[in-house]
Amino acid sequence: MKINTSVVYFLTRALFLGFGLSLTFYPSGKDSYIGALIGLLIGLLITFIYNYILEKKGNITLKELFDRNKKFGFITKILMIIASFIILIYVLVIYKIFVVSFLLVNTPEIYILIPYIILILALTFKGIKIISRVASCLLPISIVLVISSIFSLVGYFEVINFLPIIDTTPLNIFKSAITFAGISTLPNILILHSKGPVKNHILTYCLSALTLIIAIICINGVFGEVLVKAFRFPEYMVLKQLKLLNFIEKVENILSIAWCFDLFITASMATYSIKELLPPKNSKITISIVLIIIMFVISKVFAQNYINELRIYYALPYVAVLIPITLIIPLIYLVRKKTNN
Secondary structure (H helix, E strand, O other), X not given: OOOOHHHHHHHHHHHHOOOHHHHHHHHHHHHHHHHHHHHHHHHHHHHHHHHHHHHHHOOOOHHHHHHOOHHHHHHHHHHHHHHHHHHHHHHHHHHHHHHHHHHOOOOOHHHHHHHHHHHHHHHHHHOHHHHHHHHHHHHHHHHHHHHHHHHHHHHHOOHHHHOOOOOOOHHHHHHHXXXXXXXXXXXXXXXXXXXXXXXXXXXXXXXXXXXHHHHHHHHHHHHHHHHHHHOOOHHHHHHHHOOEOOOEOOOHHHHOHHHHHHHXXXXXXXXXXXXXXXXXXXXXXXXXXXXXXXXXXXXXXXXXXXXXXXXXHHHHHHHHHHHHHHHHHHHHHHHHHHHHO
């Protein structure tokens, strides 16, 4: 089954809530939008490589590709499972931190994760076809929410927050670029489960990345260089400035639903990836047990533990760069060997 292009939109944005955007801001401050634009170009290169692998892989599943080469394929399969686990853990941690910090402050963390895990498992067991359909249904809602957020912030935008232009070092801009490219392309490695190329893959990646760049510009324009580095979830905090009809508050809770869609689709794709690569016998039971274990670990390890949150936060840029590099090379070898045979 081919993956719907809507899935690419959500995968590209998923790890930016609370983590990705803050990490992009950190090295270059108000010039981070320049780094993000360069990062988009680097991300396009990685996306072209993903597309090349899909074209060469043809109408076979990723698991079938791995099984054709017992030794090298097995090692690559293990690496792909590890990558899927890492993406899933990051998504669940981001979701947990976001909900606990802003929405359900006094709710026990385990109760926040339980319904989320149930929804993820329910969608995963339906298969890639249903995941794609759900993504297609959520896409227009997400785009409307993103556009609404952007236009709502125009009145708070101050051009002076970008002046002087480029007062940071090229190295800092490059750091922002690599961070943006890595975090936007890491979850997209999950689309390699598609049978054949994803329609409008590159165009959808560009569209999704542009929504992130516009978000970076808006946040910088409203907060300025100092505040943009002070907030952990700047994309949410900037929406707290908004009021509907000048008296309805808490609009940010509605507009931030778009980020929750990103996390949900990505978590479902990561879980699907793990389920597909595990031995087929009792795979549903296995993945259910694994998710329950992950849920309890996250609720304990990150339960009001800011140090552990910071560790996983600062590790993300390195993880986002190393995982695609580690997987792309053996995957290219496997698809080229398939083509030659």
